[in-house]
Amino acid sequence: MLKRLTHVNQWVTDQDEALAFYTEKLGLELRMDSTVPEMGNFRWLSVGPSGQPDVAVTLLKVPGPPVFDPDTAAAVNDIVAKGAAGGLFFATDDIESTHEELKGKGVDIVQEPTQQPYGVDMAVRDPFGNQIRIAQIGAQ
Amino acid sequence: MTPVPPARHLLRAKDLIECRYYEHLDVPALAGAARLSPAHFSREFRRAFGETPHQYLLTRRLERAAALLRHTDHSVADICFSVGLKSVGSFTTSFGRAYGRSPTAYRAAFPPAASHARVPSCIVRAYARPRFSTFGEDRAAAGA
Numbered sequence: 001m002l003k004r005l006t007h008v009n010q011w012v013t014d015q016d017e018a019l020a021f022y023t024e025k026l027g028l029e030l031r032m033d034s035t036v037p038e039m040g041n042f043r044w045l046s047v048g049p050s051g052q053p054d055v056a057v058t059l060l061k062v063p064g065p066p067v068f069d070p071d072t073a074a075a076v077n078d079i080v081a082k083g084a085a086g087g088l089f090f091a092t093d094d095i096e097s098t099h100e101e102l103k104g105k106g107v108d109i110v111q112e113p114t115q116q117p118y119g120v121d122m123a124v125r126d127p128f129g130n131q132i133r134i135a136q137i138g139a140q
Numbered sequence: 141m142t143p144v145p146p147a148r149h150l151l152r153a154k155d156l157i158e159c160r161y162y163e164h165l166d167v168p169a170l171a172g173a174a175r176l177s178p179a180h181f182s183r184e185f186r187r188a189f190g191e192t193p194h195q196y197l198l199t200r201r202l203e204r205a206a207a208l209l210r211h212t213d214h215s216v217a218d219i220c221f222s223v224g225l226k227s228v229g230s231f232t233t234s235f236g237r238a239y240g241r242s243p244t245a246y247r248a249a250f251p252p253a254a255s256h257a258r259v260p261s262c263i264v265r266a267y268a269r270p271r272f273s274t275f276g277e278d279r280a281a282a283g284a
Contacts, residue, residue, distance in 0.1 A: 013145070081147035082188055083154065110155045129151050 007046065009058045010088060011080050013128050015045050018059040021127055022047045025105050031056045040066075049090065057088060080129050087131040095120045095136035115140065149174045150188045153181070154196065161200045162224040167193065201225055202238045209247040216243045 012018040022028045028047040035043045042063075048056040062068065062076045079085045092098045095113050099122055103109055110131060111123040121135035153174040157165060170193050171181035185193045201223040208219045220231040235243050 077145050078147050081145035081151060083151045108152070108155060110158055112159065125151070125155065129148050 005055060007056050007058050008088070009060050010086055010126070010130055011062050011076060011128070012059045012126070012130075013062060013077055013080065015043055015059060015061050017127050019045060019047070022057070022059060025102065025107050026132070028057070083125065083129045083131060085130060087133065089133045089135070092134055092136050095122060095134065095139055098122075098134055098136075146184070147188045149176065150185050153185060153193060154189060157193065157197045157200055161197060161204060162222060164224070165197060170197075198234060199238065202235055205231070205235065205243070206239060206246065209243055210250045219243070 010018075019030065019033070023030055029050050031046040031048050033043070033045050035041055043061065045059045046056040047059065062073050062080070064070060064073045068076065076085070099109070099113050102124055108125040109122065110125055111121070113120050113122045116135075119135050119137040120139040121133060123131055123133045125131055153170040156170060156173045167178045167182060170185075171178040174181055174185070176184060182192055182194075185196075189196065191199075204223045205219050205225075208214055208222065209216075212219075214222070216232070217228050220228050225231045225234075232242060235246070239246050241249065
């Protein structure tokens, strides 16, 4: 049966911008950046947290034909832009310094660090509208 | 560069409401976040999210107020002001429309979580006890 989670996908609308945001702003590692000419220049772009080499986030561009028809592609892009698609959850061991660092880098903060029953969490958005939640579990 | 979908800008206004609901937020401020003229903004926001920015802001404030009513003992007026609303009278009216009862009746209908979870009182007393250092008495005791 299923053993491990290896990848999750985050739809993006611009992979260069996604690469810059996820590595330079969020500090994730680049895992793979590979463009495949025989597949219509499909670009497999993945990043991940340094502490988890076996888990990666793929930053795939919403495809057009022949994968998605134009209406479907436009609808997915619109859903992402409305903040209604997916989302990622990360853990940090210092939510205050993470918050300061992301704020200093001009990242869109959606929720300032807030006490929750399970710790302190906050939320940011990527340039495309995806929500990224960050928690320090157990923090008070 | 792929052009940014218009909804991405509208989402900035929605996020501004999420993040700063307790501040004074008017249509020009929200429209600015969405990079739209105030005239177009409200219509476009409604088209994207199915409700007007005013409705979204008010319900966000009411939801936060309801949480404060459930989880704190702050007065209704304090809660009203702390979620960014200016008039206790209209807060009570809006709250009644949203939740079907007054803020005070709502609070009374949701007793503290401990009475739902049936946590033994010894646990409540142990876990809810403030840390000794809060009062600086441990330092005084250590020095004594």
